Amino acid sequence: MGKIIAIANQKGGVGKTTTAINLGASFGVLEYKTLIVDADPQANASSGVGVDIRKVEGNIYDCLINEVHPNEVIIKTENPNLDIIPAHIDLVGAELELINESNREHKLKMALDKIKDDYDFIIIDCSPSLGLITVNSLTAADSVLVPVQCEYFALEGLGKLLNTIKIVQSRLNTELDMEGIVLTMYDTRLRLANQVVDEVKTHFLDLVFNTIIHRNTRLGEAPSFGETIIMHDATCKGSINYLNFAREILQKNDLT
């Protein structure tokens, strides 16, 4: 029975996609069958694993709007244990198209329920907004993982995001847990980064993962080759951080 983890934060550029791709790749390397669902019209997770979205026939939009079975749109990546459902720019319009539908918040859940048992983990990459597609992702998910960049503005929005998660928990998905908060783009030399780490750990205590993802240029380069960090450079700090992070999640879920 696969676990669905939504990666969400309405603050932009905090490492949601980088975490979706490389946590997925790390689970794959550790022999856990993993699916990435790209729920962001920017389709960064799709291109980051080497999918050319101009060439694919089906995508997440078809599952949400036309109730196409996910197996029709799942694409294999170079990692045998990592598949992806790609995004599409049409997702921008999907929010308006779903507005007057009954069950509009449950469309993604209804789609993913069909394949949930085929994977150990399903990771949903959300766009930087709290619109209907992100609400769909939080409704479909068993837990939500929140990346927080070690910067001031990223800290500011955290309280609001946790409020939104509470609203979804009370109205749409009572089973939704907090997987936790992962600190990203940590530069040990910066005073501000250290202040943010201290502040997040003080406020959110054991919600915060021990693994911190350091700033590492390889993580920025890998997607330009359409590769996960493990394929791009398995020995760099980015790969080590994400593998450690995957192991920490597995331990937390009593899976190792």
Next chain:
Amino acid sequence: MGKIIAIANQKGGVGKTTTAINLGASFGVLEYKTLIVDADPQANASSGVGVDIRKVEGNIYDCLINEVHPNEVIIKTENPNLDIIPAHIDLVGAELELINESNREHKLKMALDKIKDDYDFIIIDCSPSLGLITVNSLTAADSVLVPVQCEYFALEGLGKLLNTIKIVQSRLNTELDMEGIVLTMYDTRLRLANQVVDEVKTHFLDLVFNTIIHRNTRLGEAPSFGETIIMHDATCKGSINYLNFAREILQKNDLT
């Protein structure tokens, strides 16, 4: 007659808010009366200039939904030539509230037309999405400024954004010009950053400003003190870059 510039890019974390705050501050220092309009429910531009959004009485939501006159919600900052209309978390709901209104895309334009002559520049900070509030900003604007982070994913989304701008130009705002593309968070040591700069300059030619904003830790620190970069450290690279950028825009608009 003030010029309204919308700062937009649906890619998150590319420097929209940092540019809105510090371009605004630079225009202020150069004696041009400037207003920042914070059109992002995260309200980063508001807190970045020292506004405590829990304490303000009025904000942009009131102008959009209740047609309150902007003068009722404008707040002065420490820079005598820089004012701000703060954002509010209620903006998240504004998109749904406006959906069935006639003129739903023109609400911000109608509000800003009331005060356009009181300023030389009005700068709108948009959220990382292409929803109704951003469309309102593009409809109200005379031109659109697109910050592009020197990273791979930021490059990928540029084509889509320029398509969206063309749609707004043809359907909602025929007067909308491209102010240009400004490269941000440039780290001279990174090969990828240099590749992105070359690629953007090759594809977009004279749309790209000569001034490049370098990565500079002071720019990340300043908002944690509620200060613009010029107040925080007038001699750092961030201040120099944004002052040069302001001068380049003034020259381009035959204002110096």
